[in-house]
Amino acid sequence: MNKVLAAVLAACACWAAAPTGPSLELRGCVVHKGPLDPAAAGLPSYRRLIKLAQADGSYRCALEVEGYALKDVLDRVQVRKEVDDGCDRPLDTYVVVGGRDGRRTLFSYSEVFLAGDGGPLLVEKARLILPHKHDPLAPGGTDPTTLLDPGQRDGMDLSACAPCHNGEPLARLSLPQGWLLAVPQDGFGGRFVEDVADIAVRQVGFPVKADRGAAKDGFVGRPVLVGPGGKRMPLTPGRFKASAQVAWKDATFGMGMGFHGIRRWEGADLGSVLKPLLPPGSDPRAAWVLVTALDGYRVLYSGSEVFAAPPARGVGLVERINGAPLGKGTGRYHVVPRADFYVDRDVFLTQEIRIGLPE
Numbered sequence: 630m631n632k633v634l635a636a637v638l639a640a641c642a643c644w645a646a647a648p649t650g651p652s653l654e655l656r657g658c659v660v661h662k663g664p665l666d667p668a669a670a671g672l673p674s675y676r677r678l679i680k681l682a683q684a685d686g687s688y689r690c691a692l693e694v695e696g697y698a699l700k701d702v703l704d705r706v707q708v709r710k711e712v713d714d715g716c717d718r719p720l721d722t723y724v725v726v727g728g729r730d731g732r733r734t735l736f737s738y739s740e741v742f743l744a745g746d747g748g749p750l751l752v753e754k755a756r757l758i759l760p761h762k763h764d765p766l767a768p769g770g771t772d773p774t775t776l777l778d779p780g781q782r783d784g785m786d787l788s789a790c791a792p793c794h795n796g797e798p799l800a801r802l803s804l805p806q807g808w809l810l811a812v813p814q815d816g817f818g819g820r821f822v823e824d825v826a827d828i829a830v831r832q833v834g835f836p837v838k839a840d841r842g843a844a845k846d847g848f849v850g851r852p853v854l855v856g857p858g859g860k861r862m863p864l865t866p867g868r869f870k871a872s873a874q875v876a877w878k879d880a881t882f883g884m885g886m887g888f889h890g891i892r893r894w895e896g897a898d899l900g901s902v903l904k905p906l907l908p909p910g911s912d913p914r915a916a917w918v919l920v921t922a923l924d925g926y927r928v929l930y931s932g933s934e935v936f937a938a939p940p941a942r943g944v945g946l947v948e949r950i951n952g953a954p955l956g957k958g959t960g961r962y963h964v965v966p967r968a969d970f971y972v973d974r975d976v977f978l979t980q981e982i983r984i985g986l987p988e
Contacts, residue, residue: 653808657829658722660707667697668753670705677750678758679811682818683800690802694811695776696752699724699828700741708738708830715837720974721929723917725829725987726810726822734810734820735915735987737931738830739966739974744814751825752809754778757787757802779807820914820933833917833985839925847923847978849960855983856906857916864902864962864982872901875945881972889972894965896947899982900936906984913937917985918944920964923978930974934966942968946979 652664674695681689708719719738726749727733741748754776777785787794787802794802807824840847851863875898881889899918907913913936921927935944947963948954955963960978 653825654827655706655829656827657831658708658711658719659703659830660709661705665702665706667702667751670702672697672701672705674753675750677811677813679813679821680817681805681821683803686818687800689800690804691758692755692805693758693776694750694752694809695754696750696809696811699726699736699749699751699810700744702751702828703741703830710832712832712834714832714835715839715925716927721833721919721927723831723833723929723931723987725831726825727827727829728810728822729807729824729826732822733915733987734822735917735931735933736820737917737929737934739928739969740931740934743969743971743973747814749810749812749820751828752811755782755805755809757804782806815933816939831987833919833929837921837925837927838981840923841925843923843978846957847960848957849923849962849978849980852960852962852979853981854903854906855981857908857911857984857986860906868902869897869946869948869962872897872946874898875943875967877941877945877967879967882970883972885973893951894945894947894963895949895952896945896962896965899930899944899946899964900938902946903982903984904936907936908986911986915986917987919981919983919985920976920979921981921983922976923960923980926976926978928964928974928976930966934968938968 655662655665674697676693676695678693680691683689710719710722722738724736724738724741725733736749756776782804783806785804787804790802793799805823810822810825812820851865853861854864855861876893876895878891878893880891883889903918904913907916914932916932918930918935919927930944945965945967947965948961955961962979964976964979966974
C-alpha cells in the first residue's frame with residue numbers, strides 16, 4: 630500500500646515523526662521540512678476533472694480527482710528563503726515536484742500562490758470516469774463513482790476495459806498510482822507527476838544586482854539575455870522584430886494599489902524571443918525564466934508560462950503601451966504575464982532576462 634505518512638498538526642504547525650514506508654517530503658525554502666500528510670493537516674479539499682496523456686502524448690485516462698491545493702500545503706509549511714539574496718519578495722522562487730520514477734515538473738511561485746484554488750492540485754483520491762453503460766470494475770464489483778485513495782488504486786484490475794482499450798483506435802488504459810500532482814488548467818498533456826515523492830521550494834541562487842535610485846529616471850536600451858550555459862548577448866531590435874508579435878488590452882489591477890487603468894500592450898512573445906537560447910533537445914517546460922529590473926525588482930516565470938502557454942496567454946515583452954513607446958522610468962521593454970490577474974509580476978526597466986534549468 631502506497632500511503633503518504635507522517636503528520637502536520639494544524640493547530641501548532643509542528644511535524645510528527647513519520648512511520649516507516651513511502652512518504653512525501655517537503656524540502657528547500659520551507660520552515661517545516663520533512664514528511665507530510667496533507668489529509669491529516671485539516672486542509673480543504675477540491676474536486677476536479679482531468680484528462681491525462683502518456684509520455685508519448687497518447688491518451689492515458691480521464692479521471693475525477695480530489696485533493697489539496699498545493700498553495701495550501703506550502704502555506705502550512707511556510708515558504709521562507711534560505712539565503713538573503715537582496716530580493717524581499719518570493720516572486721523569484723520556484724517549486725519543483727518530483728515523482729519516484731524521476732519525473733519532475735516546475736512551477737513559478739506565482740502559479741502556485743496567486744492561482745487560488747485553481748492552481749496545482751496534490752491529489753489523494755481518484756476514479757476513472759467510465760461510460761454510463763460500463764460494467765463495474767473488479768475487484769469486488771468496485772463502484773465506479775467511488776474515489777479511491779492511493780492504496781485502493783494500487784494494483785486495481787482494469788481487464789474489463791481491455792475489449793475497447795487494447796490497441797487501435799483506443800490505447801490501453803492505465804490508472805496512475807500513489808499521490809498525484811495535477812494541473813487541471815493545463816488541459817490534456819499538461820503537467821502531471823505520478824507517485825509524488827517530494828516537493829521542493831528553490832531559490833535561483835544568486836544576489837540581485839540593483840540600482841535602487843534608477844526607478845524614476847532610469848532607462849535600459851538593450852537588456853541582456855543569458856542562456857542556460859551563462860552565455861550573454863544583448864536583446865537587439867532585430868531579434869525582437871523577428872519574434873512573434875502580440876497585442877492585447879486589459880484592466881490592470883495590483884495587489885498593493887488596486888486599479889491602475891486600462892492599457893493596451895504591444896510587443897513580442899517572450900517565449901519566441903528566448904526559445905533559440907534553449908539547448909537542443911531540452912524540454913522548455915523544465916526551464917525557468919528570471920527577469921530582473923534595473924532597480925532590483927525581479928520575477929521568475931516557469932517554462933510552461935513562457936514556452937508552453939495556451940493561445941492568448943503566455944508572457945509579453947512589451948515595447949508600447951497605449952500606442953506610445955516606453956521611456957525614462959520604464960526602459961525600452963516591459964515584461965508582462967498575460968494570464969495574471971494582478972500586475973505584481975510586471976517588470977519595468979528590464980535589464981536582464983535569464984533562462985535556467987534546475988539541477
